[in-house]
Amino acid sequence: MLNPMWLQTFRTLVEVGHFTQTAEKLFMTQPGVSQHINKLELACGHNLIKRYNKTFEVTEQGRRVYQYALQMEAQQSQLIESLNIDDSTVGQCRISCSGSMALHIYPQLLNIQKRYPQLTFHLEAAPKKRMLEGIQAGLSDLAIITEKPSEHLFSSEVCGEEPLVLVLPKALQNEPLTPELLIQCGLISHPDALYYLSLYFRRCGHASLNKLNPEKILPVSYINQLSQILVPISEGIGFTVLPQSAVNAFALREALHVHQPVKPVSETLYIVHKKGRELASRYQTVLSQLSI
Structure with a gap:
């Protein structure tokens, strides 16, 4: 062996x-x-x-x-899980989600754990592909993602909306948002930057932005650490688009300007688990108290 x-x-x-x-x-x-x-x-x-x-x-x-x-x-x-009685307030909950969502829900999970000390959490921030692979492999029981997965492999239900926001330096709060301003400002790029930009430009209700190709905006910086993406913007460098939860978790929010679009932009959130596998009752306890 x-x-x-x-x-x-x-x-x-x-x-x-x-x-x-x-x-x-x-x-x-x-x-x-x-x-x-x-x-x-x-x-x-x-x-x-x-x-x-x-x-x-x-x-x-x-x-x-x-x-x-x-x-x-x-x-x-x-095996270990099957040996435990299905108590709604006892056991480990294995959850995966994006980095920004982890920033949003982790404090809530800690509060739930304070109420139910025998509940423990394994929270992993991961890309969508790895989340779904983890569920299939049995490494995670539940994921929160922004795209409905295959109905043949997964069970899913809508659990909320994740707002996307365009963030600029505070000094630009009184400037009209134009393609020229964004091009001049430059992009703080990150792994999801082009996807978020494209989605935001299409849905925000600004006709001029809808015509702007995100790839024409040159990056002035790249960082793949979520906690650091907003740092250059707080110092007056560049702009980006991120989930609202990432902005809420940033310590220097006063140094940022969040643009107010004509139409709010968001992505639908889904709670996903492996098809055919019934979740333990403790997950219902957690989900009933989790604000997503």
């Missing part, structure tokens, strides 16, 4: 992509991570990764072992 600790280390390494960060995440030393990988490769009789200087690529055998590790973790979680 393969050592579960070796499998956990290997799974984490594949997901993180870096030996040092894997060691930090698992509270190990880097040599300890390497030792686990070497022992797992010896037990499997195959190289699971190919090392190139400070990077590596997962081999075909490594990909199979990674899938096995995911299945083992999911089966273990399901």
Whole structure:
């Protein structure tokens, strides 16, 4: 039988992509991570990764072992969960959502946990694809996403709307919003920037913005850390479009100007879980007290 600790280390390494960060995440030393990988490769009789200087690529055998590790973790979680009585205020809730939504709901989850100390939460911020893969693999039970998934694989229901806002420096609050102003200002780009811009321009009710191609706005900065996207704007640099929840969580909101569009722009939110799998009653407790 393969050592579960070796499998956990290997799974984490594949997901993180870096030996040092894997060691930090698992509270190990880097040599300890390497030792686990070497022992797992010896037990499997195959190289699971190919090392190139400070990077590596997962081999075909490594990909199979990674899938096995995911299945083992999911089966273990399901076994432990099945042994517990379905108490509406006891157990772990595994939820995934976007980074901005995590900023919005995490304080609420903490308040729920204060009321029900035997409820615990595993909240993961992830891209939509990874959320859905996690639900299928049994790593997460529930996701909050902005696009209705396949009805063949998932059950979903509308749970709210997520407002999108265009954010500029405070100094521009009295300036009329025009394509020329945005082009001159420059975009603070992030992984969802072009998608949000395109959606906002189409739905905001400004005819001139509806004709503006977002790709013609040159980025003046790029950052993929949600908590840092608004920092340059608070210092007078660039603009961007983000969910309202990200703006609400930003400490320097007074240094920002949120444009008021002719028509509010939002995305529909869906609560999603695996089709055919009944959620434990504790999820109903959480959802009934969660403001999305």
